[in-house]
Amino acid sequence: MLWDRFRYNLLGMSPDGPVNPPEPKSRFSRLKWIAAALVLALVILVVMSRAPRASEKQEEGDFKDEDLEDPSTPSSSKSGDTASAVPPEVNLPDETHSQKPPENPESAEALNETQIEEWVKAEEPEVAVKKSVIPRPPDVPKTVEEALAHFQKYPKNYFERYKAQLFFCGSLCDMSEFEWNDHRLQYSAKFLQDNFVSKSIDCDMLYSKEAEEVLDAPAFEWPPPSSMPLLKIFTLGGNIRPWRWFHTDRYLGGRGLHPVWSKGAIKFETGQLHRGVLRGTYGAKVTNFLFKVLRSVDMKDKDVLVIGSEKPWVEIAALEAGARHVTTLEYGKIVSEDPRITTMRPFEFNEMYRNGSLPEFDVAISFSSLEHSGLGRYGDGINPWGDLITMARTSCVVKQKTGHVVIGVPSGVKDGIYYNAHRIFGPNRWPLFLTNWWAEKFYREHEGVFENGIAYARNERA
Numbered sequence: 001m002l003w004d005r006f007r008y009n010l011l012g013m014s015p016d017g018p019v020n021p022p023e024p025k026s027r028f029s030r031l032k033w034i035a036a037a038l039v040l041a042l043v044i045l046v047v048m049s050r051a052p053r054a055s056e057k058q059e060e061g062d063f064k065d066e067d068l069e070d071p072s073t074p075s076s077s078k079s080g081d082t083a084s085a086v087p088p089e090v091n092l093p094d095e096t097h098s099q100k101p102p103e104n105p106e107s108a109e110a111l112n113e114t115q116i117e118e119w120v121k122a123e124e125p126e127v128a129v130k131k132s133v134i135p136r137p138p139d140v141p142k143t144v145e146e147a148l149a150h151f152q153k154y155p156k157n158y159f160e161r162y163k164a165q166l167f168f169c170g171s172l173c174d175m176s177e178f179e180w181n182d183h184r185l186q187y188s189a190k191f192l193q194d195n196f197v198s199k200s201i202d203c204d205m206l207y208s209k210e211a212e213e214v215l216d217a218p219a220f221e222w223p224p225p226s227s228m229p230l231l232k233i234f235t236l237g238g239n240i241r242p243w244r245w246f247h248t249d250r251y252l253g254g255r256g257l258h259p260v261w262s263k264g265a266i267k268f269e270t271g272q273l274h275r276g277v278l279r280g281t282y283g284a285k286v287t288n289f290l291f292k293v294l295r296s297v298d299m300k301d302k303d304v305l306v307i308g309s310e311k312p313w314v315e316i317a318a319l320e321a322g323a324r325h326v327t328t329l330e331y332g333k334i335v336s337e338d339p340r341i342t343t344m345r346p347f348e349f350n351e352m353y354r355n356g357s358l359p360e361f362d363v364a365i366s367f368s369s370l371e372h373s374g375l376g377r378y379g380d381g382i383n384p385w386g387d388l389i390t391m392a393r394t395s396c397v398v399k400q401k402t403g404h405v406v407i408g409v410p411s412g413v414k415d416g417i418y419y420n421a422h423r424i425f426g427p428n429r430w431p432l433f434l435t436n437w438w439a440e441k442f443y444r445e446h447e448g449v450f451e452n453g454i455a456y457a458r459n460e461r462a
Contacts, residue, residue: 134175134237141167144210151214156221158229158382161214165383168211171199172392172435173385180239184413185427187453192439195431201461203396206389207353215389216346217381223248224376228419233384235417236428245418250379261312261336261343270316280313282368287313289445290367290454293406294321297441297456302362305329305397307390308369315341318365327361331378353397360403364394367408368452370433371422387423388432395436395461403459405437408445411453425453436461 140163141147147167154160166173181195205211226246232238272278273291280287300322306314307329315326319340327342328334334343344352352358372378374386383389387409394405415426425433430453437457445452 134178134233136166136174136176137163139163144208147214148210151217161217161381162230162233162384164214165385168205168208168214169385169389170202170205172201172388175236178236178432180236181427181431183427185411185425185430185453187411187442187444189439189442189455191427192430192434192442192455192457195427196438197431197435198460198462199435201392201395201436203393206393206396207350209354212347212350215383216350219376219379219381222250222379224382224420228417229382230384234419236415239428240415240417243416243418245421247377247421249377259332259334261334261338261341263337266312266316266338266341269313270320273313273316273320278313278316281311286445286452287317289443290314290408291317291321293443293454293456294318294365297363297404297406299323299363303327303359305361305364305394307364307366307394312336312338312341314365314367318363323363331380358397360399361397362399362403364398364403364405365407366405367454368410370407371409371425375420375422377420377422388435391433391437392435395459398459400459400461404440405457405459406454407434407457408452408454409433410450411444412451424450430455 141150144167147164151161151164185191206215226244228234228242231242234240235242269278273287276288277284278287294317299318301324302322304318304323304326306318306326309315309328309330310332312328315328318326325340325342327344328336329344329346329349331345333345336343349358370387370390372380373390374380374383376382380386391405391407398405409425410422411430412424412426414424415428416424418424423429434455434457436459437455438460439455439457441456443454443456445454
């Protein structure tokens with residue numbers, strides 16, 4: 001047996017126990033076995049230590065310059081049909097509004113027909129275009145005092161609290177004239193331009209102390225409700241078939257997941273970025289893609305706002321693309337030791353706006369963050385228009401006419417929602433999301449688990 005031979009030659013033992021000291025020839029044979037074992041161990045250690053780097057280098061090598069594309073022109077689509085390109089994880093059949101969730105034990109749960117009937121009555125669209133599918137409640141409060149009193153009067157009633165949210169949100173959240181678009185999302189700036197939405201925004205109202213108490217109120221129950229509240233509103237009048245993908249990742253207002261961003265770590269990750277191996281939050285390919293997007297737009301000497309960032313990968317990419325300074329807005333408390341990066345929480349940010357000490361930003365960046373707003377996953381309050389409100393507030397702090405946003409969210413050819421994980425932005429949600437933002441470029445990123453649309457848009461708030 002090989003093991004017996006190994007014991008005898010290397011350890012000087014026979015199957016029956018220790019043997020007498022070997023002769024010189026046997027001793028030389030034993031040394032050869034020891035040397036072979038050491039070489040084998042060294043090879044194993046080298047292979048194990050190099051394996052991650054090899055994987056990262058493969059990610060870097062697989063990324064090509066042509067992967068950065070603005071599908072505004074016909075030649076930019078890899079498949080030849082950007083409107084119908086759907087990743088397997090977000091599969092939307094031609095004849096339905098359903099979405100196929102990722103296939104793993106902890107992923108979304110497809111609702112059966114009984115659950116769907118309970119969740120949403122309109123499983124098939126009645127017509128291609130629907131008007132007034134989300135009527136405004138008739139008894140929305142008419143003054144700040146009424147709205148605040150109404151919100152406080154109903155501490156555990158989602159629909160009544162929604163009425164107070166509508167007052168502070170104003171025309172932005174008035175969907176009484178909303179028209180359902182049954183076409184597929186096209187990854188082109190022209191598609192977003194053709195569906196441009198312009199609305200009057202009251203910035204002082206959105207940032208007021210009273211609005212903060214209503215719009216930024218944390219969840220009043222934990223865990224969040226397992227069935228989606230305000231279903232007809234979240235599904236845009238019952239046009240979106242929901243999926244259940246439930247999370248309880250309470251995070252609002254607490255300590256950041258990575259609470260200290262040290263100078264040394266940022267310097268190290270900056271080197272990784274330029275080598276193409278910075279994994280960030282979603283892997284090196286996604287990081288590389290976003291970095292190429294930022295380098296393709298004007299970032300030189302810009303003051304940048306980053307919305308939602310657990311790790312400083314977006315901040316590093318912005319700085320290396322030419323930004324002068326980055327301010328990060330995040331729910332959790334983070335301390336940055338790099339003077340080029342300032343961090344703050346929403347209540348601090350809002351207070352600075354109210355007292356006039358908040359600077360105007362040249363560019364705002366957010367990647368895979370705002371799709372969660374208002375779904376209650378992180379301990380935030382339920383609000384069907386949480387993502388729209390954040391974008392509207394962003395337009396209030398980014399320079400008008402010259403300021404831009406680089407915004408990436410999970411996207412698909414049809415709109416969708418995974419409750420309470422995130423939304424899928426399709427031909428209806430994207431234009432609402434970009435209210436008052438004029439798209440100049442629209443990219444399709446499909447290296448991660450979900451397909452992402454990344455828009456570069458100019459602030460056209462009146």
